[in-house]
Amino acid sequence: MIGFFRSSPLVRPHMRSLIKHAVSGTVVGVTALLAACNPTTLSGPGFGTGTNQPLTIAEPTGEVLGSGSVRVALLAPISAQGIFGQSGQALRNAAAMALQDYSSADLQVIVKDVGQNTSEASQQASKALAEGAQLVIGPLRSDAVKRAGMVLKPAGVPMIAFTTDTGAAAQGVYLINFSPENDVERIISYAASQGKRSLAAIVPQTPYGNIVEAALRQNAARYGVRVMTIENYKSGNQPDPFGLQNAAEQIAKLKDQIDAVFVPEAAAAVSAAQLLAGQGVRNKSVTFLGTGQWDQPTITREPMLDGAWYPAPPRVLRNLDGRTIGFDSFARRYAAQFGSEPPRVASLAYDSVILAAALVAQAGERRFAADTLTDPNGFIGFGDGFFRFRRDGTSQRSLAIMQISKGSSSIVSDAPMSAAGLPK
Template sequence: MATAVVGGRLESELVRDGSDRTKGLSRRTVLGTIAWSSLLSACTSPMTSSGETPAANALATPAAGQTLGSGSVRIALIIPASANGNAGAIATGLRNAADLALREFKGADLQILIKDDRGTPEGARAAAGEAIQEGARLILGPLFAPSVSAAAGVARPAGVPIIAFSTDTSVAERGVYLLSFLPQSDVERIVSFAGMRGRHAIAALLPANGYGTVVEAALQKYASASNSRVITIQRYQLDRVSMQVQAEAILPVLQRKEADTLLLPDAGDAAPFLAQYLASKNIRQGDIQILGSGQWDDPRILAEPALRGAWYPGPDRAAYSAFAARYQAAFGAPPVRTASLGYDAVSLAAGLAARYGQQAFTAQTIANPNGFLGVDGAFRFLPDGINQRGLAVYEVGTGTATQIDPAPRTFSRTM
């Protein structure tokens, strides 16, 4: 089972507890390379290839051997269609979003081979082999890190690049690119923004899990890049006793005002509990600037008075809301949050094919430093396979969040 993190949880935990939630997070823009986004314009209403609007309840279930489109450029979408737990729901969302992108991209010359990896490395290896034998020139997916590694073992010798949905950066490399939402992007954006607002002394309370480890490494890296200092980091186990103990340990630094910023990136009930405990010790938002992560777009966090005025990063919301509305109209159910990755991946493939033809999926075209513009905003792939995203910054209000710094649409300045 995979060990990558998805929004603060291990990928394996996401599958087990079904906690991927639909959230309206970002602004509608049709995916396109920033330098030539007009090439990737799309239709405004979802239509089938016959010109008919699909029935509202036509929720598609991925099936091995299924094909979408009839274009001359073959690509594959590898998803855990028959896996247990929430993985199947994510697979359906990715497949449906890919279908929607294909319909909405004018003149898309793609044929998408749907392959089921069953959520296992063995299945991913077989699926990648089948896809390559059938002429796929690009693989989208898999979802889980071990499956990405297994598929890459087949695709790399064949010269077929992969754009995967895992958040485990250990599987990224030249030719294996991650389109997922990475904790590193959250940390880079919010630490950089805090630095621009004069906040340069950072304390952090992080979970003692894989997500916390990734965040800690990113914090050390991007604090230095923003001329900031990491004063102290405390790691807690996922229970309230441990959270309280570690919050108590960080108190002296906050009370002496050695830090002017506190990073609390964890999701769910963790950030509210920690903020409440610190407030009970007279450490309040305003005395110290609290920073969160992209997974803070959660009613539990937005409703917490002790977090009012805190900042967190996230995609611009309007585009995702528009995408979600079109998805629901097409398939009769709201998308899982990760469905936008399937839409953006297919739109990217269609745009590259339209512009570059036989040279569409080279390292130079995929890792274009100008980047691309998708449902979740600006993004680009780095040569080592990880991505950077242009994120907005939000301030927690009373049950709501207000955008206080817009998401950049280019990579002309540091994200």
């Protein structure tokens, strides 16, 4: 198995040697990736000292983080307006944190601002290639990922991107974020394990809704759950109340035949639960099922959603020495250094840089080869737990199951911390 954090006694001494300095009395456990077996010999252009690297490598332009010999690029929308710009800056900050924590990393991160215009992503990807980047981390938006991928894939340089749109994934374009498909697989498999056999769903008429519906049908069939009806509504800034009302009325006709109701979109969850209660479909008779979008106080405070289940990345993890890691720990440290709460995606940037640095330390010339990045045993990140990349570029992430109760939520099923806990 390969992991950022690992409890095997075979690697424990090595891991201790890589634990870094203490911050405010709490050890920041940043370790290299560790392999339990020798990696296979890999070949192909664009990795390590691949033959398609430019003969003359240009000096990097823009901000450079770190001073190692291996160069990777971070594509982030730093100058974009609004939330995208804020997220872009957070990605840069998280990358800087990672290199501070992993101070021995033989890594140099060249920061490329892709701004607001998606065409800038391809231009900055080209600059990254010319400047000798062997791996690209980012960008954030799906269209920017696709643009950058068109430049990087022919050059054989892999990318670890942050979009949740699995349509942007491809061989060599790996998505590290949490996907709707992961959410659906986890919640349906858990519901089935708890005896749920028949459900209704309320799904938005959006690209996201289309992805969720396809995943629902696939996983319901896989886990033996009957989908009695899928009701749709128009979604925008505010979900269509008439569509939700109609959905509630249709589901009420089946209330004696269902034991669960799946509402993936957080914006519709509270209204749907209240409308269903008005039709006699209450949380006393059915269990409401959600997605990672539900991981917010406005959902957990709704009384009609008491007892509901939803998947979410683990916010608190333990490393091999029993110290606390995970997003909450990362967020506290980020806020202390940068003066603001990080967006959820920031920890993924942190883990991506640590992953790159650790692979440089462990895998030599094979560090960014496909078989290294897609090791089926996966990785354990500091911020968000276990994950692994598939060869098609999609990923499987470790998710806990949360249960809502009296205005808050708690874990009822832990997030798996190894490949053995994930579906095949």
